[in-house]
Amino acid sequence: MINRSESADLDELDLCLLDALQRNARSTFAELGILVGLKPPAVHDRVKRLEARGFVRGYAAQLDAKRLGYELIAFVSCYTTPDCAYEPFMSALGAMPEVVEIHSVAGEEAYICKAMTRSTQHLDDLLSRLKVVPGMARTKTTIVLSSPFERGGIPVAL
DSSP: OOOTTTSTTOOHHHHHHHHHHHHOTTOOHHHHHHHHTOOHHHHHHHHHHHHHTTSOOOOOOOOOTTTTTOOEEEEEEEEEOTTOOHHHHHHHHHTSTTEEEEEEOSSSSSEEEEEEESSHHHHHHHHHHHHTSTTEEEEEEEEOOOOSOOOOSOOOOO
């Protein structure tokens, strides 16, 4: 849900546009206008304002990982050493193309990374590279067997 205190100036049309863009970023201004009852130039102005205010961070294609050969998803818990330098540590993790997300978390581990690899051998190679990153004490890996539900966006309250 959107934090109402930070976005109190968003109206129902803005929220509807954000939801529609999130579902299909390739929608035309005319298609969006039909959804919200505005003419395309008015939709264009609203979308540009939403972009300028940072509500829309960018537009991207959602690729099919399996069709591209990335058969394995894993979550890697990263336990750090007491002397870990976090900025270089995160930079080293982020430089590995298999690491698609890094989350700072509460708990024993400092970070959880989402990784996508082509095989268990590829995952093993990634884990070997992760374990030698300065500041890494150890890792714990959870392999995803299936993903029966993925939201694919942020819930926008209407």
